[in-house]
Each structure stands twice: as structure tokens, then as C-alpha cells.
Amino acid sequence: GAVVSQHPSRVICKSGTSVKIECRSLDFQATTMFWYRQFPKQSLMLMATSNEGSKATYEQGVEKDKFLINHASLTLSTLTVTSAHPEDSSFYICSAKLAGGSSYNEQFFGPGTRLTVL
Amino acid sequence: AQSVAQPEDQVNVAEGNPLTVKCTYSVSGNPYLFWYVQYPNRGLQFLLKYITGDNLVKGSYGFEAEFNKSQTSFHLKKPSALVSDSALYFCAVRDFNQAGTALIFGKGTTLSVSS
Numbered sequence: 733g734a735v736v737s738q739h740p741s742r743v744i745c746k747s748g749t750s751v752k753i754e755c756r757s758l759d760f761q762a763t764t765m766f767w768y769r770q771f772p773k774q775s776l777m778l779m780a781t782s783n784e785g786s787k788a789t790y791e792q793g794v795e796k797d798k799f800l801i802n803h804a805s806l807t808l809s810t811l812t813v814t815s816a817h818p819e820d821s822s823f824y825i826c827s828a829k830l831a832g833g834s835s836y837n838e839q840f841f842g843p844g845t846r847l848t849v850l
Numbered sequence: 851a852q853s854v855a856q857p858e859d860q861v862n863v864a865e866g867n868p869l870t871v872k873c874t875y876s877v878s879g880n881p882y883l884f885w886y887v888q889y890p891n892r893g894l895q896f897l898l899k900y901i902t903g904d905n906l907v908k909g910s911y912g913f914e915a916e917f918n919k920s921q922t923s924f925h926l927k928k929p930s931a932l933v934s935d936s937a938l939y940f941c942a943v944r945d946f947n948q949a950g951t952a953l954i955f956g957k958g959t960t961l962s963v964s965s
Contacts (some may be wrong), residue, residue: 738893766953768955775957775958777955841886843892844893
């Protein structure tokens, strides 16, 4: 149980285009999802916290107009990289947290999406 | 603020020898601690976690970690390393009482096991 999927797994796009990445919790409901970004051989940096039905909370330094997050249902959050540039090339990983306010609820991670902007 | 430190960028061990990957943390409340492993171009795989109870936590693939409150450490260990253990390891933490917050990750430690 507790499986999180991401689609696509890899995407290559031209500079200036927009790319949408989906994060789905397959067998549980997630009121909260998190988006991380990972550069090669570096750690996961939290970009934003996505709460179902409300606006995402972005970490300092993350442009909310560039990285659009939509959490329209309890099983789906999307990250759209708008007007992508080569410096946006990275590995994007989402995680989903079981619905409910229990402190024991942990995050389950998706397999990641490799974005390459040419 | 929460933070995680993994002081070693890389750990090298010979196959069959014990391994330790170090992690120290800082949280304002009680720590909820995790270890994950990542293979090239793959997502994170959960190894183990600590919430409360026994300070020695056993996890997947023969790994274990020891929680030390006084030293604020949560070092990952394995009695006998395998070449297949070579990967990138991340320690992560959040404040246990802040249920809605994300995990904060250390910078990662590359484990290299030689045959």
C-alpha cells in the first residue's frame, strides 16, 4: 500500500515551453503533498507544500508564478513549470502524506520526474 | 528551524566490513527521523524510521540505525556491507508534533562498497 506515482517519468522540452508533472496517490487519500527538487548529486530541496483545495505554500526563493501547483483532489497534485529554461532542468520528486492530522502519518515518495530543458 | 547534517560526502568500505553513515539533526520538538536510499535516476526508497521506543531501529536490507538523544544523532549502520549497498543515502527529519510539515533532508552521503 501507500504508492505514489508520477507522470511523466522523463520529459524533454524546448526552452520557453511549459511542462506539467502529475503526482498521484494510488491507494490512499492525501490532503497534503510536497514537491521537492533535486540537482545532480545533491539533496532534495523542498519547493512547496500543496494542500487539497487551497493555495500551495512555497518555500523562500521558489517563484510561485513559475512553478504552478494545483491540488484539485485528494489523490492528485500537479506541478507546472511555466516558460521552462535550461536552469530548470532537474529531478522533481513529489511526496504524499496520508490524510488526517496524525503525527504518525509519514510521507510516501513518488519515483521522480527527470526534466531536461533544451 | 529543523535541519539535518550528514558530515560525510562519501563513505568507502570493503565488502563484508561494517559500515556507518552519520547523521545529526536539529528540531525544536521531538524528532521523527528517517533514512532513505536512492539509486541513480531513481526515487527514494524507505529504509527505516524512528518515532519513539527502542533506540535501535531495524530496517530494510539489514540496515539499522541508532537514535542518540543526547548527541542528537541517528547514524545508519550495517554489520556487513554488500557491493549492492553502494548508493546515495539520505537522512531526514521533521518535528513529530508538526504533522503537516515536510521532511527536511540532509545533503546525502554516497556509500561506495568495494569488492
